Amino acid sequence: MFFDDTIAAISTPLGEGGIGIVRLSGHEAIAIAEEIFRGKGIVSSLPSHTIHYGRIIDPTANKTLDQVLLTVMRAPRTYTKEDVVEINGHGGIVALRSILELTLRLGARLAEPGEFTRRAFLNGRIDLSQAEAVIDLIRAQTEAGAMVALHHIEGDLFREVSSVREELINILAEVEASIDFPEEDLDFWEGSELLSRIIAVKERLAGLVETARYGRIIREGISTVIIGRPNVGKSSLLNALLGEDRAIVTPIPGTTRDTIEEAINLRGIPLRVIDTAGLRPGGDIVEKEGLRRTKRSLEQADLVLLILDASVQLTPDDREIISEVKERKGIVVLNKTDCPVLIEAEEVKSLLPEHKLINISAIHRSGLDNLREAIIQTVLGGEIIASDSLMVSNIRHQQALSAAIKSLKEAVATVEAGGSPELIALDLREAMDQASLISGETVTEDILDHIFANFCIGK
Ligand SMILES: Nc1nc2c(ncn2[C@@H]2O[C@H](COP(=O)(O)OP(=O)(O)O)[C@@H](O)[C@H]2O)c(=O)[nH]1
Ligand SMILES: [Mg+2]
Missing domain, CATH: 1.20.120.430 (tRNA modification GTPase MnmE domain 2)
Structure with a gap:
């Protein structure tokens, strides 16, 4: 083994849980476990890869900290290739912390982020691409x-x-x-x-x-920003795509004042959708900050969904926004098509010839499948990702x-x-x-x- 110290950490999320695990790795792991575990047999003589019921005792105070299941795994057939002990306790933060502190008092060192996996790599059990995965x-x-x-x-x-x-x-x-x-x-x-x-x-x-292009899209998702002037239905579209009422929708322009980000699963691809405050100049200090954030999201997004209200004619604000997204990969979404349609769709097409035009009604949740299809088409060129192959x-x-x-x-x-x-x-x-x-x-x-x-x- 390359390391002369033994590391310890709580390996389960902090909070209430059915069980919680304190993990030890290193050549002292078994000796430390032996000092604090009381069950049938002593830890150093337990066979490798077996689980044992018992208690964790603070040997100085002679006090029971938890009832646990203890797993002994001897080097080299372990996650880190070192001796590993896992203590499965009740999943409460107080008991787990006291077990962890006890192991630290007996000579273990608190593990750094990813240190168990880092040891697995440095000890030659996995290569770096496996560790990263x-x-x-x-x-x-x-x-x-x-x-x-x-x-x-x-x-x-x-x-x-x-x-x-x-x-x-x-x-x-x-x-x-x-x-x-x-x-x-x-x-x-x-x-x-x-x-x-x-x-x-x-x-x-x-x-x-x-x-790699698809691989990274699958791993990182597509950052998608919804923009449009106030009240065209941006938040309604986010809610419709999510299938729940996440963003607040009202008839009052300027209801969404901050950007909201939600993850949506689009046929296996994570879509990170950002609902923005409407693009409109002026407004109070909160609205100005909202506008600044909207612009930043717009700059960083992979895909822009430009929403227009189909029930009215194009406004000067719409035209201004159209000119801003001209160079961007995006889709034009004509919303409120449940109302009589007054928008000049042909003109929108001529202003944004590269963009697909999709009719929806966010409120009636219609046209959404077409929109999802258009998103896949626009981002992947319609190619199917076979995630079961090496990527x-x-x-x-x-x-x-x-x-x-x-x-x-x-x-x-x-x-x-x-x-x-x-x-x-x-x-x-x-x-x-x-x-x-x-x-x-x-x-x-x-x-x-x-x-x-x-x-x-x-x-
Ligand atoms: N008729 C109709 N009204 C809608 C539709 N989508 C949104 N609205 C209404 O338009 C108003 C503004 O919606 P909201 O989502 O808050 O717009 P945002 O400011 O762009 O986020 C609300 O009163 C919505 O109920 C739709 O598809 N059809
Ligand atoms: Mg909104």
């Missing part, structure tokens, strides 16, 4: 997102990247052999399969990168793959220009280094800190 699975908002993360946890990306690296190592060995025997240098590439093998590797990586969903992986492809392209160009094997070897080695970033063999401490800072304590 753990937090993605915990955070997944949809089944599709969970599925993509699970593929990574199971090592699909790790295996693909390892096999690419292996092929690069083989190619590199042959290229380097030619450096050592310069007399064969002249017609080295002549009749050799190496060039087509480099191209094949490049294409495999390109196939992976291509999945790159992490920007760090995406960047490393792109950099590896770039190096391989350079290698190919050097070969075609008749460059020296030394130069080609440099590019191949750079591609390998980039691929190694994904599995974490070559990452720095800083990158690890950054990745694991996003984890919860106890994971």
